[in-house]
Amino acid sequence: MQLQKLVYTEDHLQLINRAFLYGDAVWVSFFVRNGQLIMAEESYFFLMASMRKMRMNIPLSYTLEFFQALFEREVLEKGIRNGIIQMMAYRKQEEKPLPKSATAFYFEVEESEDILGIQGDIELDLIKEINVNANLLSNIRVHSAENIYATIYAKENDLDDVILLNPNKKIARSIFGNLLFLQDNVIKIPKQTEGAYISPLMENFVTFVHKNKLADIEEAEIIAFESQKAEEILRISDEKGVHSVSKIRNKTFANNRFTEMVTKWKASFDEHQTN
Template sequence: MSGEINFNGDLHARESLYLNHENRGLRYGDGLFETLRVIHGKIIFWEDHYLRLMASMRILRMEIPMSFTMEFLEEELLRTLRQNALIDKPARVRLSVFRNNGGLYTPLTNEISYIIETVALDAAFYQISDGRYEVELFKDFYLNSDMLSTLKTNNKILNVVGSIFAKENGYENCLLLNQDKQVAEALNGNIFLVKNGVIKTPPLKDGCLNGIIRKKVMEIVTKTEDYTLEETSISPFELQKADELFITNSVVGIRPITKYRKKEFERAVATQLLGKLNALARLT
């Protein structure tokens, strides 16, 4: 894959060796990241992503540079897109932040570095997929229902192992359970359940990611008279009784689940909400 990445403001060829073996993100997962969707130079829900990143850095006791303003980071993101000829195209951007080299578990410094990576996307706005999307529970390991699980950190080994399980068994995704055996999220996004006009999603206390699109969909549902939002724990036994299940994240927006075990699902609510999400994205 050609192109350039942005490391602390300096542009490097994507294949260049700009990190070394002491990188704390590699050694200890001591890092955070934001995955962003950009449409013709407009970063979708940028303020929400920025505020989540700042809050997460404070929770992990990272030192936030004085220069790390929303305007500064936005310009760095756009500069990297321009360098990769993606400023006028739909693109996916990953902004990674990690503590600087040094120390063992206890770092020598809380100062940070950042990396910006870009890749082209096919479609400008979110689209509903018409293809098969079958999921299963991943029960080999469980998600901890604590604040760290709600952050978008580099500690994603559960998601990696779960993704391998899904691939080996012919599933498009898996749903993760917390230690209380409640459905917390999907491998790559938040989970929503629709039943008789009620739309449920797990609360953050169950360990799910504090997702940006999760937040936006909840706002949309709250303002839609046809539906009632419930932020409540979801039992695995509820899944096969649902009218619809869908997953949300910042790249795909809303992904309807078509099948879980013997139950096949509709996608009418997901399609309606996606239209409202696209309208909201255009306004921000």
């Protein structure tokens, strides 16, 4: 069966808009699993928080119910069973002063495998030429020249992703998501104050692990060398899903324990959907 890809724009997409001209936009993901929206409330509140951080005018019509009905009509009823809805909210290019500019949105969704399952293994390396900031806007998905540079660097070096550091040489995140480092019974996660993304998908996983006492969770400042000390590494990306890290430079990593945790996490959603 051929997988679908859908694209939706609110009203008519203006080619001359502030997202196109200035990167004046935010990206947030919504998740479809087994023909249902999951974590919709968490994604919606992250969308509202991201728009507020970018000082966007949020229309009164942008309610959780509005987006649930929209995705039901434009995604689920068109046969998408599993996938990630990549939604971009942006400021229109208008004569009005910026704070009063109207906002619009665009989204696309490509059908995929179960977004809660491990999609496969990826290979990373550290990039030292650039770093990412650690401020109010570093935690949300906004235009990032650093991401563009790092994406090209990764492709030129046959990598799937790279580890990005902040100005203090601590691990912030990867291009596409957050990194979780497992050693003994502790999962270390870079702090948001270090430049890590806010991620509804990762937060749901970490909460499940904590509640079920599968490992201890530690938000920490992590130096680059610690990536080599980890026994297993997981990348959770709201954009691309869940992947285990198989290799960084010359070191290879197992994925047994994270695979077991992710399997239990996925099963908890199956139990919820059948009840």
